[in-house]
Amino acid sequence: MKTGFIGLGKMGAGMASRLCQAGYDLSVYNRSAERLQPLIAQGAKAATTIAEVCDADVVFTMLANDTALSEVALGPSGILEHLKPGAIHVSCSTVSVALSAQLAHAHAEKQQGFIAAPVFGRPDAAAAGKLFMVASGKPELITKIQPLLDILGQRTFIVSDDPEKANLVKLSGNFLIATVIESLGEAMALVEKGGVDRHQYLDLLTSSLFNIPLYKNYGAMIADRHFEPAGFAAHLGQKDMRLVLAAAEELKVPLPFASILRDRFLKLMAHGGDHLDWSAVGSLAAKDAGIISS
Amino acid sequence: MKTGFIGLGKMGAGMASRLCQAGYDLSVYNRSAERLQPLIAQGAKAATTIAEVCDADVVFTMLANDTALSEVALGPSGILEHLKPGAIHVSCSTVSVALSAQLAHAHAEKQQGFIAAPVFGRPDAAAAGKLFMVASGKPELITKIQPLLDILGQRTFIVSDDPEKANLVKLSGNFLIATVIESLGEAMALVEKGGVDRHQYLDLLTSSLFNIPLYKNYGAMIADRHFEPAGFAAHLGQKDMRLVLAAAEELKVPLPFASILRDRFLKLMAHGGDHLDWSAVGSLAAKDAGIISS
Amino acid sequence: MKTGFIGLGKMGAGMASRLCQAGYDLSVYNRSAERLQPLIAQGAKAATTIAEVCDADVVFTMLANDTALSEVALGPSGILEHLKPGAIHVSCSTVSVALSAQLAHAHAEKQQGFIAAPVFGRPDAAAAGKLFMVASGKPELITKIQPLLDILGQRTFIVSDDPEKANLVKLSGNFLIATVIESLGEAMALVEKGGVDRHQYLDLLTSSLFNIPLYKNYGAMIADRHFEPAGFAAHLGQKDMRLVLAAAEELKVPLPFASILRDRFLKLMAHGGDHLDWSAVGSLAAKDAGIISS
Amino acid sequence: MKTGFIGLGKMGAGMASRLCQAGYDLSVYNRSAERLQPLIAQGAKAATTIAEVCDADVVFTMLANDTALSEVALGPSGILEHLKPGAIHVSCSTVSVALSAQLAHAHAEKQQGFIAAPVFGRPDAAAAGKLFMVASGKPELITKIQPLLDILGQRTFIVSDDPEKANLVKLSGNFLIATVIESLGEAMALVEKGGVDRHQYLDLLTSSLFNIPLYKNYGAMIADRHFEPAGFAAHLGQKDMRLVLAAAEELKVPLPFASILRDRFLKLMAHGGDHLDWSAVGSLAAKDAGIISS
Known part of the structure; x- marks a missing residue:
């Protein structure tokens, strides 16, 4: 399973690191490239475009706010444009209910999967895989990514089939x-x-x-x-x-x-x-x- | 050590029962006498006046509000009037800071001891001796009643020399x-x-x-x-x-x-x-x- | 009609002055005597006790708060003690509903009249007789003092037979x-x-x-x-x-x-x-x- | 001076009517056409597109919310697209500060004038020309439309050169x-x-x-x-x-x-x-x- 991770802030860096350490094939992307280095050192591949990171079965995003996620996902050369049909976007950012609903709709139109999986926990919990994961989306998609969620968090709570309810x-x-x-x-x-x-x-x-x-x-x-x-x-x-x-x-x-x-x-x-x-x-x-x- | 207990509501009944079961010589008083029975069955002595229950080394009160405590303590034939010099009034009720300060002052004038020891916990915790006791007052007085507090609660937190701070x-x-x-x-x-x-x-x-x-x-x-x-x-x-x-x-x-x-x-x-x-x-x-x- | 006035603060001084200027026989009392002088200059009589000022048909009070009014009215040598049966206490202070109800009851027991007549307006309006008077109490009593209220205010609003409702x-x-x-x-x-x-x-x-x-x-x-x-x-x-x-x-x-x-x-x-x-x-x-x- | 008016709700209908009665050459536009009739009866010309109503020196908008104004002004075939350079859009709607700032910027880029002139008053005041007008924008533009504002309101308050401050x-x-x-x-x-x-x-x-x-x-x-x-x-x-x-x-x-x-x-x-x-x-x-x- 090829994975990608977009957004290497305090939380994202720790989460991506967990996936890397667990042996997953992981590409990472971050707006400012200097945050890529520690992940590369752990074996992740540096992606220089969103298109590159989207060449994966599952792409995580962990971004600061609606604007950032919206640009990365819906903007030109964004995730929507590049993700393969059947691949899954797992959105871990704390964003608005409205944006999550909009993404769910947009991904569905492209036959792409979409899971909202925001997390509870501070950066130390992210680095230790001790987050609490709150996941919503189609059950079969959640089942598919559950092993990844298990690496990121100590427990996953599944809330609903509608992604935005997790948000x-x-x-x-x-x-x-x-x-x-x-x-x-x-x-x-x-x-x-x-x-x-x-x-x-x-x-x-x-x-x-x-x-x-x-x-x-x-x-x-x-x-x-x-x-x-x-x-x-x-x-x-x-x-x-x-x-x-x-x-x-x-x-x-x-x-x-x-x-x-x-x-x-x-x-x-x-x-x-x-x-x-x-x-x-x-x-x-x-x-x-x-x-x-x- | 002779003890007295005034106020056998949901909380007080459980607390008095604990003292009784621990083998203390206990007199109990309640405005409505029907609540005395279960305590008597456990070996407590029924007092028919506040004066009687005050013939003790330590008298607890656990009453519903300022008005009730004020009447029982400061009213005619109340605790102030009957408690012996050197005996201690332990006020467990959740009452105002102002009333507690007033009682501290009034008892001091009579050479009586006064401890505020309000509690955290619901009736089941009271009956099980699992309350958290918050105690304030002169350290030597608290030391003296500590064994009693240990029977009522799972832990005592000593806050200050000023009784009202516990409130x-x-x-x-x-x-x-x-x-x-x-x-x-x-x-x-x-x-x-x-x-x-x-x-x-x-x-x-x-x-x-x-x-x-x-x-x-x-x-x-x-x-x-x-x-x-x-x-x-x-x-x-x-x-x-x-x-x-x-x-x-x-x-x-x-x-x-x-x-x-x-x-x-x-x-x-x-x-x-x-x-x-x-x-x-x-x-x-x-x-x-x-x-x-x- | 003999009148008395207790409380010569910013508001009371202006109100008493209005009564004086209107030619009423007026005794004035204030806790700190230096505030009497301007009124005496206008023809008022200085009272040195509450008893003295209560030798009147109508006694006004205009005091800072519940404590002050309570002392002056209900305290030893207060208005209750000295006002003649049939004489009227007009309470203009902004005090609690509870105190006003208590005073109504206490005066009634002594066959004394009681009107609550709090006012709207700042000190300049008081001095100019431009207050709005909010009066409550027995209609016959209000009728009796209406001429006085007309001197103090530009209009009187009668609210209820229960004095405390004006408060x-x-x-x-x-x-x-x-x-x-x-x-x-x-x-x-x-x-x-x-x-x-x-x-x-x-x-x-x-x-x-x-x-x-x-x-x-x-x-x-x-x-x-x-x-x-x-x-x-x-x-x-x-x-x-x-x-x-x-x-x-x-x-x-x-x-x-x-x-x-x-x-x-x-x-x-x-x-x-x-x-x-x-x-x-x-x-x-x-x-x-x-x-x-x- | 040719004028246009978009938005014939409770407020807009009264305002447009005032302009009509004052003898101005007025085109009116409303999403649902049945509200045009009363204005036509008063001599206004019915416009069937925004383009038509924009063939004017001054175009007023009075719409329900940001969405409506945004569509009418910024949408395809909207005011921005059709207003002549030098003509003025007077926005009377109660909308967000942000949208007003956005419109000011967009109109400036097209060499079109923009005034925010929201109003205080309910429908009856609108119909009677008794509104209070709060206007912001370039002074020379406000001067130009002042005669129109005088017909709509009893007084205009000029707040600032920045349109959004009126909002x-x-x-x-x-x-x-x-x-x-x-x-x-x-x-x-x-x-x-x-x-x-x-x-x-x-x-x-x-x-x-x-x-x-x-x-x-x-x-x-x-x-x-x-x-x-x-x-x-x-x-x-x-x-x-x-x-x-x-x-x-x-x-x-x-x-x-x-x-x-x-x-x-x-x-x-x-x-x-x-x-x-x-x-x-x-x-x-x-x-x-x-x-x-x-």
Whole structure:
């Protein structure tokens, strides 16, 4: 089985590396070529065009946003143009429900397969094959790529036959993570201003009811007030809140927590925080409370 | 060591039972006497007045709200009046920061000890001694009652020398739990209206990033839309949001998520949901979205 | 008709002065005596105790908050104790619905009359007799004091036989004014960051759809970013949002805009803005947007 | 001066009629031809293509949303293609800031003039020439069309040389109107549940501080609970909140009130209220409070 991988950012690099290490015949493509080197060193072939990388049975994409995926997939000399009938595009990016539906439709017209398989996990989980994969698409296609998904993630959750539903689930998951960040930010601001040590408080929470890495890791970043370097940058978090709200608008689902998060991200970015880890949103309650200067 | 226990509701009954089973000399008091019987059967002595139950080294209170605790502690023939100098009042109720501070002051004037030791856990955890105890007060007093706390809970977190800080932590914890309920409610409404099965979705969440009983249990109640009988009634949740917001107001800490929760609880109660489990707040997003009729 | 007036703050001084100028026999009382002087100069009699000022047919109170009114009315040597049966207490303060109901009950038990008559208008309107009076209470009592209300205000709106309903209306009115402040703050932040002059924008608004002093005056303060001296201080605005929300909680009415205003006032006060005019809340959107530094 | 008008909905029909009555040589175009008749009766010429209506010195567009304007202006056989160099497109629709900027750029490349001139006012004001016109664009172009604007509106506010800023101002204005609707809805729900008659309450408000048609008219619709037929339909209001929030996102301006309004409109539409007047948003607080059934 020949595989291709487009998009070697923090997440994509680790994922492609997993496929390479598992012995797959892998071509890799990235807009800026300097990110190809580590993969080549592991045995991947460098593709200089999307056409080249599309000479494969399965092509993965892991890109930053709708614009990037749209260009790579639908643009001139993009995946749609070059993928063989019967070959499968596996889209792992966190993109809009609408774009995923559009890709599903476009690939189907070309007799190409399309799977949405967005992931949960940060770059270290990607490199270790410990992602959670959320997959949607035709069952027979998912079956075909399951061995690849098993290399990328610790578990695959199959959501639906409609690819875009995996994207909806992924976006809702990022929303849930963001609510954890905001909740911790508010709770810590409250107890700290009331005279309780915030690290001790976090220890209490995560030793009792909130005993999972999600609360521990984001809690630690908020308690330490240390948001650099970003594992997942604030501007990406802002994008995801936008996509969640766009999906919610399309479906007519009011989401008050998501609206608050939207404003939190906008505030963070209005004050120059684009590049910080998105958990920096968890520092805004303390700023509002005058605990730390804005 | 003679012990007393006032307040034999769902939580208090389990806690008193633990002390009894551990062999402590225990007097119990409850406003409505019919709840005494099960404890007497386990060997506790029935007290018919607060004065009687105060003839002890340590007296616990576990009451529904500020009004109840205030009457029992500060009212005529209350704990303040009857507790011996040197004896300790351990207040386990979820009450306001302000009342806890007032009690600390009042007991100190009478040379009585005062510990705030609110708990995390639902009635089954209380009965099993699996609560998490959050204790604040003078270290020497906490040391003295630690064996008792060890019988009631699986772990004690000592927060501060100031009793009321334990109450602040407890309230902030209930706020965090409520944010989990609301977050799940919003996320489930979104994906369900988008065509994803909500039970399958919950399984995905709790098998991956949100793998703790908190998300599993409340998630199941929301997915099942089954909110009776209440483990923790909505009107108590509403009270706690009020107390969190009151503490936040006193400290000047804006808490946008808490404000949304406040309105959620008010809406639930305006539609007759006082008696439902507080996780019923997690059904309101689905109602707003028109998924279930209001 | 003998009249008394308790509370000579910015509002009360102007109101008492109106009564004096109209020729009424007026005793005045204020906690800090130096504010009596201007009234004495106009012919009022200085009372040194509440008892003295209560030797009247009608006693007005205009005090800062629930605590002050409660002490003056219900405290030892307060109005309740000294007012003659048949005499009327006219409470003009912006206080809680609950306190007003409590006073109504307490006065009735003493055969004393009680009218709640909170007012709309700032100090200049008070001095000019241009207030809007919102009155509730027994019709025959309102009829009796109508001539006095006519001196204080340009118009009286009679709301109900239950005094506390006037307080509810007054609080809801302050809520509405606060929404105007916040709305203007948000809209101005948006257009200014988009490159539109905020003064020119305000002129457009108030020359077209929003052509009333409320929008003009608060809009000018927000556009000028000039919030001192306070006509109505932020800490009083914060108090009113608290009282609106308390009334809404009692009645189980979710009020999302009011919750946002609550947090706005808390933020303003957390950053030292207690003493500013409450329209300073209208500057927070510009701060969130990074237009002005926080 | 030859004029053209595209878009004969409730607003456009009234505006075109004004131009006709003023004696201008006017061609009119509408997607569904049956709306042309009343204008023809007044002397306008019916155009069957956009090309025809573009044979003019000034062409107005008044369309429902971005999609419609985009098709008419930028689509094949659209305005861009047919307008003569030097002729002016006056865009009166309430559309996104982004589309307006795009149109400004596209017209400039074709040496065509472009003015954004969105309006405030409902259909009756359009028919009576009583609109408020908000115009942006090159001063010499505005000067040229000023006589036409004077026929359409009671006053023109010139905002900027950049057309899209007029759209930002227009959207911000619709946001302000929507805040009035929501504020009144919340305040009326509160006082009504507290026992105050809502019509009497509205009269109090609009006879005192809120003495403008905006509060009177929308207040009456909310108090009457009568939202049909729609002067301005809820789905258009929802669109405008989306456009305000999109502009705010682009500019990084958090707008908490706008987010609440977004959710209000989504809720209204989730419950089938698309076709109601947008003031129906003002009934949602009463539904949340259980005053009226949802």
